[in-house]
Amino acid sequence: MSEPLLPSDPSRIAAFRLLRRLGAGGMGVVYLGRTDAGKLAAVKVIQTDGAGDDDFRTRFAREVDLARRVESPWVVPVLDADAEAREPWLATEFVPGPALAEAVAAHGPLPARAARVLGGRLAEALTSVHAAGLVHRDVKPGNVLLALDGPRLIDFGVARALDDTALTASGVVVGTPGFLAPEQARGEDATAASDVFALGCVLAYAMTGRPPFGTGEPHALLYRTVHDEPELDRMDAGSRSLVARCLAKDPQARPTAEEVRAGLTEDLPDGADWLPDPVARMVALRSSESLALPGIEPTAVDAGSEHADGDKGAQDAPSSRPARRRLLLAGGALLLAAGGAATAAALTGRDDEPEGSDGGRPTYVLGVHSTTDPATAPLARACERAAHLAVAEHNAAPGRAYDLAVRVLRDPGTVAGGRDVAGTFTADRDVVAVLGPVTELAMRTAANIYGDAGLTHVSSTTGQQDYFVLSRRSSFQSGTPHSxxxxxxxxxxxxxxxxxxxxxxxxxxxxxxxxxxxxxxxxxxxxxxxxxxxxxxxxxxxxxxxxxxxxxxxxxxxxxxxxxxxxxxxxxxxxxxxxxxxxxxxxxxxxxxxxxxxxxxxxxxxxxxxxSAVDAAALTTKRARDFTAAWRRRYRAAPEPHAAEAYDSARMLLTEFARTVPAGARRRPVRGALGERMAKVSYQGIARGYAFGNFHEYTSSGRGWSDGxxxxxxxxxxxxxxxxxxxxxxxxxxxx
Missing domain, CATH: 3.40.50.2300 (Response regulator)
Structure with a gap:
């Protein structure tokens, strides 16, 4: 899913008219762009401190040059780039997906033959990457997109040249825990053999539905990757020995990407016959839908706000910040031919005016992703009650600029049910944030849906940290890791x-x-x-x-x-x-x-x-006493277990959401802005402080853990x- 452009976003970068925001993170913003000829591209604009570093620009230009040399039908190609722009940018061919992680979450492990086709094509892609002098360093299910004619390897955002050891500081772990090699887990340099290890992890995931070193918090995954043997029992015998070689602790003992390709090669039939029917339908649907995109007027700049330097080409530079942009809704749709990377999924969601309340103020909705599973009924009740209390407190404030409402949807504790609830919430443009899911299964299976839509959600009741494999954009966990x-x-x-x-x-x-x-x-x-x-x-x-x-x-x-x-x-x-x-x-x-x-x-x-669950009624701090009193007034009982953490999470969401609401305007806040704020939040709750790590997991100092x-x-x-x-x-x- 995508988000509308912000007023501060450029309207064009070089030959690419920007249409939507696809995502944002620590390195910058990714836009959906389109050339005058109608070709779609993912345009990444670098907005970190490194953009002002000459050494960074030199390395960036070198990697772009190397990436352009990668010739493989299974690697998303670089279309254009500019390392000298005020904010460096890189454009690659746009692929609608879905990612392998999403397909496995929705439909389970791939059949052995489909997984072997997948592995063979990815090994072929890595062979080309390594031949160009690059190491990918982040091969994972989220960076493998499925198309009708085969998979695509994407995201060279952390790739580096084989002989450039200065790109990353020594001792820094780069990649995704659970899908990186032992040497990367130790903070050592990544090599082509590291990519082969990651490919083995991806194959094991595709064939079993689980990473070979299990799930859990990142530090536990790093430890197991270095010290434990992979779990490959559920793999088919024909692939197990090759994958086991890929996962050797010693990089020298691993096969090359070309050797993996030779060991996995399967004939790739025409069309989507290499995929199981449910996944093929998923791919075909996304690859053949009409793409209704708005036509965009040239940027309109208010009188008196022109750039002082009089640069007539300013609107084409990524650093240009127009004062106002109007979108003309197209009456028709651009129909893209099906066939892999040249196709696109429908991007939905309008930036309409929010629904108004009786008082004339707009009303925004806090969703609660709850459950009907009897085993977790107490957790569900605590979350639902906490959300209602937090919203009631907001609506009691005089002079508020907007009202809030609560919408509760309950899944039955199944994969399909969790995805259905997430789909309903993301389709409702009045829903600005979600508390939940309550259960581990729903957190794991719904996270990618929330992530694709940019809808921020926080689970206070889960602690199994593998959701980040599917969603690194807008999924957060405020509960302490189980392990x-x-x-x-x-x-x-x-x-x-x-x-x-x-x-x-x-x-x-x-x-x-x-x-x-x-x-x-x-x-x-x-x-x-x-x-x-x-x-x-x-x-x-x-x-x-x-x-x-x-x-x-x-x-x-x-x-x-x-x-x-x-x-x-x-x-x-x-x-x-x-x-x-x-x-x-x-x-x-x-x-x-x-x-x-x-x-x-x-x-x-x-x-x-x-x-980490506190009995707030047993605390003597003012914050705890106020919360307990408010809970008693509303529910005629003391706060139940897990109520305080759910309340903290709801209040944290609403506090940060308030900072994304445009002042004096009746247009909707951009969904993705809340996730960006949450990633950097520092919030003091009833019994402990909240902050999030690199994988949006709850994190704290040593004393913070002990206090909480x-x-x-x-x-x-x-x-x-x-x-x-x-x-x-x-x-x-x-x-x-």
Whole structure:
């Protein structure tokens, strides 16, 4: 999806009339441009500090020259560029997509033959890239577009020449965790072998639907890439050995891109027969739709605002900033012939005047991507209530320039349902931001839809960090990563001196997030504490949990952690109680606020949950007291678990949105502007501050993590907050 041009955007860059914004990021802005002959292009304008650096311009010009030499039908070609412009720019042929990541998210892994065709063509593309003296450095599913006649490799935004070691500072990780080589994860220079490693990751993803080193927060992915073996069990036997060679830790042991091409080559039939039917329909639809684009008048400049230097060609330069632009809506549509990169998808969304409220003010809508999944009903209710409270507080302010409304849509906990909700929200131009999705599945499958539309959304209830594979533009996660909280269990044990021989059950029926957290608990207990751990793994779809608990009791443990779903944790509590075990016991953090206290009864007393979710009613700060009072007034009850984080996220969205609303105008704010602001936000919430890392994940300093992580203990049949880890550190004591 695209956004209208801003008044500050140029109307033309060289031969390209600019039509829409395709995206914006740290390096600059990407526009959809069109030549007078009707050829479409993606025009990237560099707007970073590097644009003023002569060395940067020299390298940029050199890379453009090298990129122009890449001759491959599977690489998006460079059409034109200017490294000497006030703001350097690069134009490449426009490809409508969809990306491989989007196709896999929507329809699952590709069949083996389709994946081999994909891999063979991408290997051929990389062979040409390397022959031109370039290293791509960011081969990933989001940079592979699917067309009717084959895939296309795009985005040389981080590419560098093979012999130019000064392009990137030493020790800086460039690329996408989960799809980069071990040497890149260590901050070392990337080589052609690094691209081959990334190609192996992409092939594994295409064939299995998952990256070979799993999912999770970026630092965990980097660690596993360097130290762990890839998971290739679900790949077909004919491709597994070749992909395993691509993923060798030693770059010298990997095949060349040409060797990969030779090992994967399949005949590519005419049309879209190389793709499974659902993906082929997806590609064909986007590649054959009419593209209704507005005709654009030459830039109109208000009297008295001409450039002082009198440069008549100023409107053609990317640094030109017209004072006003009018769009003439075309009555017809430009029909583009189907056939891969020469086709385009329909770009929709008008910059109409927003719907007015009864008071004459415009009304904007905060969407809530909720769920009907019974397992996460408490989280859904907390998010919906938080959004209503935040909006009500805005609408109570006198002299406000606009009103807000809440629109709640609930998915049924399925891939299709999550995508449907995201599609409905993005199609509604009154929706300016979304709180959610609530669940991991929806976050993973809907993120790319929100990203394509530039509709900013923040999830406060998810912590499995693989959404960035699909969406790096407007998807944010304000919840603490699941895996990180495994470390905080160990820190809690250290602070309260509740250490000893740990028995840890990793119940795989709890899902990937629990598996990642469990492995971190085991490793941190051994490495940080220097303690002994006796781990037990319970396989999915088995009833081996009670036997695992009994085996640990027989091994003579002093402390216990059960990382699994609610039912299994309740049974573990009962097994321990029957055995008279009185040592410290930890549950996985997602069970805070669950029915564990009532379900486990007396057996649940004394269990801990270490989580970033705060009980705001237990805090004494003014911000927490005000929030608790407002919640009680509206809902006649204390804030439930996860309410404070959802409220913080909604308020953060609305605060930053207010800064994107044009002053004194009745036209809509540009959607993409909110995402740009959120990427740089620093917001103080009820119990912790919020900021986002390079992959739009929640991030904080060491002290911020400690201040914002809370320990809850089951006492008298309910969860009671003992304090933050910082509180416990300041007043250490032995509990339990």
């Amino acid at each position: 990180a909280l495994g470390s905080w269990i160990v820190l809690h044990a250290i602070m309260t001196k509740q250490t000893g021989r740990l028995g840890a059950v990793l119940d795989r029926s709890g899902g990937t997030a629990i598996q990642e957290q469990g492995s971190l608990v085991v490793s941190q207990w051994r490495q940080t504490l220097g303690g002994e751990v006796v781990p037990r793994v319970v396989a999915e779809e088995t009833d081996d949990g009670p036997a695992a608990v009994r085996a640990l009791l027989a091994a003579g443990i002093d402390a216990f952690a059960y990382l699994g779903p609610l039912d299994a944790t309740v049974r573990a509590a009962q097994e321990l109680a029957e055995a008279g075990f009185a040592g410290p016991r930890w549950m996985q953090h997602q069970l805070y606020g669950s029915q564990f206290p009532s379900r486990a009864g007396a057996a649940g007393e004394g269990w801990y949950a270490v989580t 992580t809370f320990v809850h203990e089951v006492r008298d049949g309910r969860f009671r907050q003992l304090g933050s880890l910082s509180d416990l550190e300041r007043a250490p004591k032995t509990t339990g």
